[in-house]
Amino acid sequence: MLHPRIQEVTERVIERSKATRQAYIARINHAKKQTRVRSGLGCGNIAHVIAACSSDDKARLKADEQPNLAIINSYNDMLSAHVPYKDYPDLIKSIATKYDATAQVAGGVPAMCDGVTQGRDGMELSLFSRDVIAMSTAISLSHDVFDGVFCLGVCDKIVPGLLIGALSFGHLPVYFMPAGPMQSGIPNKEKARIRQKFAQGLVSREELLEAESASYHSAGTCTFYGTANSNQMLMEIMGLHLPGSSFINPYTELRDGLTGNAVETMLKQLIQSKDANCLADVVTEKTIINGLVGLLSTGGSTNHAIHLVAIAKAAGVELTWKDMSDLSEVVPLLTRIYPNGSADVNHFQAAGGMGFLMRELVSAGFLHNDVKTIVGEGLEAYTQEPRLDTDHNLIMSSATGPSKVKWIPCPENSLDEDVLRPVNNPFSKQGGLQLLTGNLGKAVIKVSAVAVEHQVVTAPAKVFASQSALQEAYSRGELNQDFIAVLKEQGPKAKGMPELHKLTPVMATLQDEGYKVAIVTDGRMSGASGKVPAAIHLAPEAVEGGIIAKIHEGDLITLDAPAGILKVHVSDEELEKRELQLSEASLTFGTGRELFTGFRNIVSSADLGASAFGIE
Structure with a gap:
């Protein structure tokens, strides 16, 4: 049964959001009733869409019989978390071809790193980049020629921005594709110790740089539980990732297998079963509450006290910090991941990961189970974890595509209770915020x-x-x-x-x-x-x-x-x-700050999501 406090807060959010949610759903329903997009294009319009395609894809798009999938990509090769996305579009396209479908990179979104801009002028653009990303996502999808969307994003403002923008196209199925964390480097506790020593003047800059480089050392997200990895938790607990896919390292057979499986899953839903859940059906009041419970139970990033409010508003849901605080009184803290402990997200994944966490929260009544996800109804699938299928008849070679993936039950018990605990033995009886x-x-x-x-x-x-x-x-x-x-x-x-x-x-x-x-x-x-x-x-x-x-x-x-x-x-x-x-x-100029004067003039307060545009 659902915990009484979860029920109470959810009911008041639903009641508070009645008018705004109805208005949002009305817009989505209107979009659903429109003529299938590409069939309404004139010859000149469609010619622009297909001009640079292969001859085979031109034929498919002209025929307008199979899905065309949008890829919104945050790839850049300066920032480790986004580097793996370089290869995703080609993989997505190759699998689409096997289903006689097409996929196109609809647009790119900026991806800045707060780790680079900390303490510098560029940090003043960081939060506003979320809304720029949201608008960039809308521009990418504004051509209105797509039947489904893949959002490739990981870090701090990128995932919230992609989701806010995609919610304006909530009549489409939208999947988020993680890139995964880099493998573990120097322990985070040691990194923090050296930072403090440097602040005291006890170690040199060269020693500090060596420690930092041993921590941030390869492609993938940083391994501490900051905003980037809180994003990944959030997308999974809200049903926007494939189950168990958030914290699989880049450039592994399982990571590629999950990416391929996501494409196959969407295409089967669009072509065969005709049961793809659209984004507006996935992101509801109950989904938002589930995301907030996930944030509290893991001691996630404080940035989501802002981002979740803005995401909810984009879906017509009115969320407040009081909702967060009231839930925090009863949601237990189940993880210790740096900075809340010494372990990193790879240790969390090894201890049982999202499958164990979600099973515990569902079984204790802290999560709504009557929700839709990208893979169907309810959260049962999310209490499992992915593995490579060992049936060699099913495994595809690298020449033909990614390896097949199967899902198995998550561990019955946590494999490390210093990192991940069951509901009956939490680190704290209250949440992290x-x-x-x-x-x-x-x-x-x-x-x-x-x-x-x-x-x-x-x-x-x-x-x-x-x-x-x-x-x-x-x-x-x-x-x-x-x-x-x-x-x-x-x-x-x-x-x-x-x-x-x-x-x-x-x-x-x-x-x-x-x-x-x-x-x-x-x-x-x-x-x-x-x-x-x-x-x-x-x-x-x-x-x-x-x-x-x-x-x-x-x-x-x-x-x-x-x-x-x-x-x-x-x-x-x-x-x-x-x-x-x-x-x-x-100073409001330099490092591009002069371009954001309009944002500063109209931005809402932090408790209202610190958003530079209102969504009514």
């Missing part, structure tokens, strides 16, 4: 990686307007005390809400030295952050009149994660008298 409220507004904190003794901090404020200002104060020896770092003017309207990951080594070092420290900001922290208590995504932000802009140096602040409290110990009367303390307007 918490809503904070008080006279400063509302914020989010990731508690899954914060030791219990650090989850309540009351200390005087030290106010900064940039990461570099805090780092400089540390270098001058001014931060050897208990304090709460207040970083204002980092919100969506001010700076595009950059991640403030450069704070982590400094603040973690001070915490390790015994000082009571915390962070309060209207900006973001990296999906890999978490050791230091951080109230992030504070809304309203400073430039919108948020109280964070009225905090003075030395004001006492309380961050109480267990109680969900964030407040400055200043009377309402005093706060009313104070003027907003805003620095001079920061």
Whole structure:
């Protein structure tokens, strides 16, 4: 039976979303009733579609009898997570040909890496890139000549952007195809240790680079449980990946087999069974709740407190941080993956992976099982894991296509309870994210990686307007005390809400030295952050009149994660008298920032998804 809290929150989301969801479904139903796309094209239009195709594909597209599949690709060869996608289009096309169907790269979307732009001006474009990707996805599909869609994306803003854009074409079946994580390198705990040593001036830049390169060392996603791998969890638990496909390493026989199986599955649904579930039928209120439960039960990235709200809105669903917080009170934390532990996602996969996690959550009533997925009805298929089929009669050679895949039940028990646990023995009885409220507004904190003794901090404020200002104060020896770092003017309207990951080594070092420290900001922290208590995504932000802009140096602040409290110990009367303390307007040009002035002017607050466009 469904857990009462899951039922309660779902029902209120459905009720709250009644008008917006009905309007979205009405648009999708209208699109479904339209004439099959290619049959409505004039001769000049279709000539453009087929001009560069092979003669065989030209004949197939002219005949207009079999599906034409769109590929939306985030491939680039600078960023490790996207490198494997170079080979996907050719594989997809080769399998489509076997079914007398066609596939075309409909468009590419940008894929930037926050790991490269941390602490640099380019980070101010990071969050906005999600909405650029959404619009790029819509442009790619606007030619209206496709019967199904494959979204090739992995990292931070790419997956949410692809999904938001694809939801405007929710009448089509849409599959997400993961690329997989790189194999394990230097342990993440060792990497973090060396980062802190560098912040203290105890190791050289050369030693730091050697450690970083030993961690990020090959094609595939980074192996820590940040936003990229939280994306993969999310797509699987929402039924948009093939079961068990999220964390299979690139360039392996199983990875290629899963990619091939995804293409075959969609084509069989479109051609043979005629039962392909469209994206709008897969992404519902219940699916969104399942995604939120997955995020909480794994201690996933705080960035999804923003992204899930925006994704839900694109599907006509109104989700709030209160929904997240209420679910977090009852959803157990079942994983310890860095930064919430020492293991990486490869260890999680080996311990039982998504199949074990989803079986535990379903059996305990934390997931809606009455949902549609890309492979059918319900989540039973997602409690299994993929294996290469050992029947040599079924395995195809590399010359004819990828190896065949079969699914088997996931392990009955976790193979490593230091990484993955059953519901009856969780790491915590509560989820990994918490809503904070008080006279400063509302914020989010990731508690899954914060030791219990650090989850309540009351200390005087030290106010900064940039990461570099805090780092400089540390270098001058001014931060050897208990304090709460207040970083204002980092919100969506001010700076595009950059991640403030450069704070982590400094603040973690001070915490390790015994000082009571915390962070309060209207900006973001990296999906890999978490050791230091951080109230992030504070809304309203400073430039919108948020109280964070009225905090003075030395004001006492309380961050109480267990109680969900964030407040400055200043009377309402005093706060009313104070003027907003805003620095001079920061630079809004250079590194392309001038192109995003319009985004900064219209972007919504973090609790509404920090989106630069409204979807009604």
